[in-house]
Amino acid sequence: MLLSKKVIQSDLEEARQLEEHVLETVQGCGYSDAEAFAIKLALEEALINAIKHGNRYDPDKTVTVCYDIEPDRVRFAVADEGPGFALCNVPDPTADENLERPCGRGIMLIRAYMDEVSYNEEGNELRMVKRRVEQG
Amino acid sequence: MAEESAKMDIQSQGGVKLVTLADQKILDELSISEIGNKLNGLVAESKPPKIVINFANVTNMSSSALGMLITLHKRVREANGDLRLCNIQPSIEEVFKITRLNEVFDMKPSVDEAVDSIES
Numbered sequence: 722m723l724l725s726k727k728v729i730q731s732d733l734e735e736a737r738q739l740e741e742h743v744l745e746t747v748q749g750c751g752y753s754d755a756e757a758f759a760i761k762l763a764l765e766e767a768l769i770n771a772i773k774h775g776n777r778y779d780p781d782k783t784v785t786v787c788y789d790i791e792p793d794r795v796r797f798a799v800a801d802e803g804p805g806f807a808l809c810n811v812p813d814p815t816a817d818e819n820l821e822r823p824c825g826r827g828i829m830l831i832r833a834y835m836d837e838v839s840y841n842e843e844g845n846e847l848r849m850v851k852r853r854v855e856q857g
Numbered sequence: 858m859a860e861e862s863a864k865m866d867i868q869s870q871g872g873v874k875l876v877t878l879a880d881q882k883i884l885d886e887l888s889i890s891e892i893g894n895k896l897n898g899l900v901a902e903s904k905p906p907k908i909v910i911n912f913a914n915v916t917n918m919s920s921s922a923l924g925m926l927i928t929l930h931k932r933v934r935e936a937n938g939d940l941r942l943c944n945i946q947p948s949i950e951e952v953f954k955i956t957r958l959n960e961v962f963d964m965k966p967s968v969d970e971a972v973d974s975i976e977s
Contacts, residue, residue, distance in 0.1 A: 758917070758948050765919055815957045821931065823924035826956050830920055833955045 724789045731776040731784065736768040739786060746790045752853055759834035760795055760851050766827035767799040767847050775801025775845055794836075794852040805844030864892050867899070870909075873972050874899050877911040893925040897932060906938035909971040913944035918952045930962065939963075941971035 729735040744761050752760070768784065776782035782802040789796045814825045832838050837850040866877045876896065900906040910926075926942075933940040943965040945953070953959040965971035 755948065761917060762919065762952070765917075769919070769921065820957055820961055821927055823927045824920070826920035826923055829956065830952065 726785065726787045728783050728785050731772045731778050731780060731782050733769070733772060736765075736772060736784070740764055740768065743788060743790070747795060750790060750792050750853075752795075756851065756853060763831045763835050763849060763851070764797060764799075766831050767797065767849065770827050770847075771799050771801035771803075774806075775803030777803065792853065794850055796848070796850050798846060798848045800841075800846035803845050805841075807844055808840060864888055865895060867895075870972050871976055872903075873907045873909055873975050874903060875909045875911060875968065875972065877913065878915050889919075889921050889925045893929065896925075896929050900929070900932045900936055900938065903938065904936065906933050906936050906940075907975045908933060908938065909941045909943060909968065909975065911944050911968055911971075912942060912946065912949060915949060916946060918949045920956075923952070923956060923958060926962070927958070939975045941965050941974060943968055943971035 727739055729739060740761060743764060744757060747757050747760050768786070771784045772778060776784065779802075784802075785798075785800045787798040808828070811828055812819050812822075812825060814820070814822065814829050819825065831847070831849060834851070835849040836852050837848075839848050840846065841848075865879050868875045868877075876899070878892070896908070896910075899908055908929075930940055941963050944967060945964055950959070950964070953962065953964070963974070965974060
């Protein structure tokens with residue numbers, strides 16, 4: 722069960738405030754700088770995708786973020802009110818022909834930095850997990 | 858002569874514009890848009906544009922910021938100019954590597970090496 726739930730408007734400033742709150746909690750749980758960097762980057766990309774591509778900045782639509790921050794792992798579910806998308810239709814940004822396209826790297830970065838990433842069937846809810854590596 | 862804004866400091870070193878990003882976080886869309894507009898202005902006013910971007914203060918990155926840099930890179934290239942990125946911290950460099958953009962951008966370890974590589 723996810724412990725915290727926040728509903729924000731399709732607004733980047735609200736997203737930033739939520740990111741800062743989450744990051745403070747993550748840092749308070751003893752995650753390394755590298756892990757905190759990864760979590761912040763992934764959450765930022767997920768929220769921007771939800772606001773920009775999912776809700777298309779529609780002020781009447783919201784983004785629902787459920788999260789659970791534990792000492793050994795963090796989990797997020799980020800849902801927008803857009804129609805969703807099919808992951809298979811997103812071009813690979815690292816393919817030679819796409820390298821100089823200015824967009825399309827958000828999902829790739831999320832997948833690179835988080836340990837588990839999945840979408841619901843509609844493609845408008847992203848779930849992701851980052852596990853903490855025990856420090857020697 | 859130096860030119861400053863909340864987001865960056867711009868200095869001229871010979872014919873090279875040295876842009877030092879002031880923000881630790883150049884993540885949000887508004888900051889990125891402001892930085893992008895300023896940098897595109899530099900491309901328009903310099904013929905050919907010679908630009909070094911110093912990332913020493915940058916500790917976070919986003920795909921939107923990468924997109925802004927790609928657009929800038931294209932404009933500099935179309936104007937037959939040169940663009941170098943320098944002082945990129947390891948965590949940010951990793952983002953460039955994951956996205957293969959380290960193969961697109963010319964990245965140097967220091968400001969001096971970046972400026973020298975354009976002027977030489």
